[in-house]
Amino acid sequence: MEDFGYLRDGDVYLDSACQSLRPQPVIDALNRYYTEHNSCGERVKYAWGRKTDELVEETRAAILKYLKLKNKDYSVSFTLNTTYGINLLLQQFKDGIFKKVMTSDIEHNSPFLATMTFAKRQSIPREVMVRERDGSINIDNYDFSKALVVVNAASNIDGRKLLNIKDIIKKVHKQGGVIIIDAAQALAHSSDILEKTEADAICSSAHKMYGPSLGVMIVRRDLFNKIETSFIGGGMVDDVEKESYQLSAESPNHAYTKFESGLQAWGEIVAFGEAIKWLEKRSKADKQNLEACTQRLFDFLKSQPKVHLINEEPNPTMSFYVEGLDSHMLGAALSNEGIMARTGYFCVHYYLDHIMHYPPLIRFSFGYHIRPSDIDKTIKILERILG
Numbered sequence: 593m594e595d596f597g598y599l600r601d602g603d604v605y606l607d608s609a610c611q612s613l614r615p616q617p618v619i620d621a622l623n624r625y626y627t628e629h630n631s632c633g634e635r636v637k638y639a640w641g642r643k644t645d646e647l648v649e650e651t652r653a654a655i656l657k658y659l660k661l662k663n664k665d666y667s668v669s670f671t672l673n674t675t676y677g678i679n680l681l682l683q684q685f686k687d688g689i690f691k692k693v694m695t696s697d698i699e700h701n702s703p704f705l706a707t708m709t710f711a712k713r714q715s716i717p718r719e720v721m722v723r724e725r726d727g728s729i730n731i732d733n734y735d736f737s738k739a740l741v742v743v744n745a746a747s748n749i750d751g752r753k754l755l756n757i758k759d760i761i762k763k764v765h766k767q768g769g770v771i772i773i774d775a776a777q778a779l780a781h782s783s784d785i786l787e788k789t790e791a792d793a794i795c796s797s798a799h800k801m802y803g804p805s806l807g808v809m810i811v812r813r814d815l816f817n818k819i820e821t822s823f824i825g826g827g828m829v830d831d832v833e834k835e836s837y838q839l840s841a842e843s844p845n846h847a848y849t850k851f852e853s854g855l856q857a858w859g860e861i862v863a864f865g866e867a868i869k870w871l872e873k874r875s876k877a878d879k880q881n882l883e884a885c886t887q888r889l890f891d892f893l894k895s896q897p898k899v900h901l902i903n904e905e906p907n908p909t910m911s912f913y914v915e916g917l918d919s920h921m922l923g924a925a926l927s928n929e930g931i932m933a934r935t936g937y938f939c940v941h942y943y944l945d946h947i948m949h950y951p952p953l954i955r956f957s958f959g960y961h962i963r964p965s966d967i968d969k970t971i972k973i974l975e976r977i978l979g
């Protein structure tokens with residue numbers, strides 16, 4: 593695809609679940625910020641600043657439109673990444689709201705660890721729910737009364753999705769709980785699962801959806817009264833006296849400032865808006881190419897007797913190990929051929945190592961940059977290695 597024209601012929605990038613390759617229009621938007629309106633948002637009144645403000649507002653609106661959510665219900669703030677967003681929420685919930693905190697066994701360390709420290713700090717129990725092989729959670733097995741639930745919408749191991757997300761959200765709310773969704777892996781290729789969601793908060797990373805290095809938090813406005821702002825500084829207040837201050841977030845139009853302390857990554861926010869536009873413009877042919885490449889690699893891996901594929905379904909993120917072959921060595925051999933894949937436990941140590949007892953895995957993950965020739969090459973090299 594010409595938007596990834598900078599990709600050299602021999603390079604096969606299979607690590608999009610970590611960071612997508614950025615399409616040229618996103619890189620151009622970032623460059624435009626630096627060369628045409630390099631300015632602070634929110635505070636400055638000169639023309640460059642007004643341009644930055646306008647584009648930042650467009651990005652906030654674009655992410656809500658992308659998920660078919662309404663500005664009256666949700667506010668959008670930018671952070672460093674998914675991990676930061678989840679921690680920012682968990683660190684600032686008022687005491688005594690929750691009776692327990694719940695997560696699931698296939699979570700990335702980002703919610704998995706943050707829920708551990710939350711439970712300790714609030715002196716409440718923590719429950720680790722079981723995810724079914726298809727990614728769903730059997731909600732009949734769980735009581736969500738006054739629980740804080742933090743779970744992913746899609747896994748970074750094999751892309752399995754929280755298929756019954758709507759039922760979970762409904763039950764959590766019915767029982768007086770709050771649910772935060774880790775959408776790091778969902779927003780690029782599985783955003784439909786979150787459209788018109790009623791989740792209390794969604795935390796994600798622009799760098800996994802063709803955008804620059806940036807986090808985004810989409811927070812229900814009615815969650816705000818459960819949060820005691822303590823991570824605080826510039827850009828968050830309308831007035832300050834010797835021992836008190838007035839938060840700008842008290843005004844609905846500036847609610848997002850509740851989570852945006854200090855100067856923000858304005859250029860990245862602007863370029864993220866471009867990434868969302870770019871994603872929305874993907875053609876049927878782009879989608880078919882991604883699907884066809886996914887299916888071919890999945891079929892190939894499935895057909896190999898020594899390959900233990902974790903995926904039950906084809907997904908642009910797939911993980912496996914090869915019997916009798918160390919994944920790190922396999923990764924190094926692929927790297928020698930220009931194929932960039934991840935090895936290890938991908939920050940899901942508890943599930944992969946301690947529940948499933950898998951050896952370190954190798955993960956192929958890709959996005960719209962993928963070329964059929966990349967799959968040809970990967971299969972050819974793997975055939976040679978696997979014998």
Ligand SMILES: Cc1ncc(COP(=O)(O)O)c(C=O)c1O
Pocket residue numbers: 609610673674675676700702703744746747748774776777797
């Ligand atoms: C499912 C999931 N959650 C959370 C994260 C953390 O994302 P970040 O490192 O951008 O905070 C990742 C990163 O790979 C992920 O895949």
